Amino acid sequence: MTARRRIRRPALAIASLAIGTTGALVLAGCAGGGAAADGGDGVSIVATTTQVGDFTRELVGGEAKVTQLLGPGQSAHGFDPSAAQLAAIASADALVVNGAGLEGWVDGAVAASGFDGKLIDASTGIELFGTHDHDHDHDHGDETADEHAEHGDETADEHGADDSHDGHDHSGGNPHIWTDPELAEQMVENIADGLAEVSGLDAATIDANESAYTAKLAALDEWIEQNVSQVPVAQRLLVTNHDAFTYFVEAYDLTFVGSVIPSFDDNAEPSAAEIDELVKKIRETGVKAVFSEGSISPKAAETIATEAGVAVYSGEDALYGDALGAEGTDGATYLGSQEHNVRLILESWGVVPTELPAVLQK
Template identity: 70%
Template sequence: MTTRTSAFRRLPATLAGGAVLAVSAVALAGCTAPAASGASGDGPEIVATTTQVGDFARELVGDGAAVTQLLSPGQSAHSFDPSAAQLLALSRADALVVNGGGLESWLDDAVQASGFDGVLIDASTGIELHGTDDHDGEAHDEADAHDEADAHDEADVHDEAEATDAAEDDHAEHDEADHDHGAGNPHIWTDPELAEHMVENIADGLAEVPGVDAAAIAQNETDYLAKLDALDEWISENVETVPVAERLLVTNHDAFTYFIDAYDVTFVGSVIPSFDDNAEPSAAEIDALVDRIRATGATAVFSEASISPKAAETIAAEAGVTVYSGPDALYGDSLGVEGSEGATYLGSQLHNARLILESWGVTPTALPEALQG
């Protein structure tokens, strides 16, 4: 594992059955059988919630167990509603793998409705989540530095700082009122080192599932962690070729906090200032982001593959910068469809890093052998 400092802090690790919310009824929709992969028949049945933890689970079990993934590529975990067929699969599952961190707000209802009583594996166990305001002020500080460089009157600078503080207070109040982020940012997989801890948590949990080959899980874990470590090192080596002041990032929503922390990137802002990709930016928030882009010198706005690019394209046009959308959008909340660059976790992270580096004027180095093929 690489030696850089991460946001990971080992807390007491527990695999709980999960507290469930009392509900009077759960609306069920659809009868399509959920997608599954791996072994079939009498072997263990694993259900995974998101595309990321589904990919991790498949890497770990190989052909030793069937993995049913609830969310489809491009589907938001924030507004997901499991179908009757998916609840049936959950009721039969020997284990349930979840992202955790508050991402699956629908999970407790689904567990109760399905009657699931298997092993619950929380991939976020021991990972300390970033709060709502962990990166607030970074872009504003950058913008203030530009403003101060142009200021000729100390009093004017003081007045401008007070005005900025007032604007930020208003923005924070709006965020608190309109964008409920919950306990913390659940997008932990965007840092490959934290993804390693997620994989370790999943492997530990799967090893306890009756019928699972624990030795095979351990070997697959070792092999996959080596690839994640190579990914982390490759991204770090390429990012470090860019001066820190030029590592500026504008995203579609607040999904890349852990990536930003991992590689010392300055978060200029997001089109949707929320952890929830279903939120909507206000006109004032759009104007403020355009101003920050211009003040910091950011050169690009990144859309996400699972979110409409319209707002990102509008902001990029107003700010006069490049927009990355369509096949050049980032993979945030969801992996891509089969055949796309983002169909796997490793592929999605290589895709994202390559495009971000290119937006900074960097041609990435060749991939290490562990990530080729």
């Protein structure tokens, strides 16, 4: 991974995922999913979100069938798997989850389906930030696991996922870990480690695909950092639809002025007072734009931008936050979504990005 000045916060309380101990998922009123399958016969893998689905496909190539539960533009917040999706989970050899508390429905889905394969938690070992945890005190640099232990923090090893389906719940933390490419590297490594233990998959193929893909993530991280560094820190201001970009903000020293929906959950609604407060902050700080997100209605963002007298990025110019985009869009893949987001954010600051590294060019 590339060197990073991001400070590691003390870990939030980490509880066992305890899959299989919750009650069965109520199937009435289940939402239809955006399941997408590819690959050949044999090993069957289910991935929950668009991001972990993309990571998993990069790792297995054509070596396995990958069924993705959430479709393009579909948020994991409040998702309810269909009966067909529960059946896919039941027959899967492995289930790949974002973890970090994002998929609150996973416990029930596993209990209802009777899944007994390999659970792969992509968030293993990643420490979470709390709500609006966006200060930039980088004096201490990156802390090691040993230093966390000295501070009374719990280490990743004490909570690593195992075959008994113990994983990470990370209750109360911000689950949008993929927005920092460096953390995406760690997610990919976790997924690769889990897939290497699935019978029928070739560990050497997984390892080679992991090396190739993490090299792209490292190049993406470096490209973003180089471009963001063109902007003075005081001018790196960001307003988004909801609090989904915490890790991106921390990674590249942005100032998060606020979000239209002041919550991790994109189903929440801002109050009139919260809207007024955000408009006030935008005016006071000199924010140039409000960013909507592809998986959320842009109406509130557009209203706030109009009231504050700033630009709004919506429609095709919305950010990819909770979900990747449809095939053929900029955000159809994780790499494409990050490039799209960064280009638009830089544009809002008046910066033209440099050429992409060769390894990222299509």
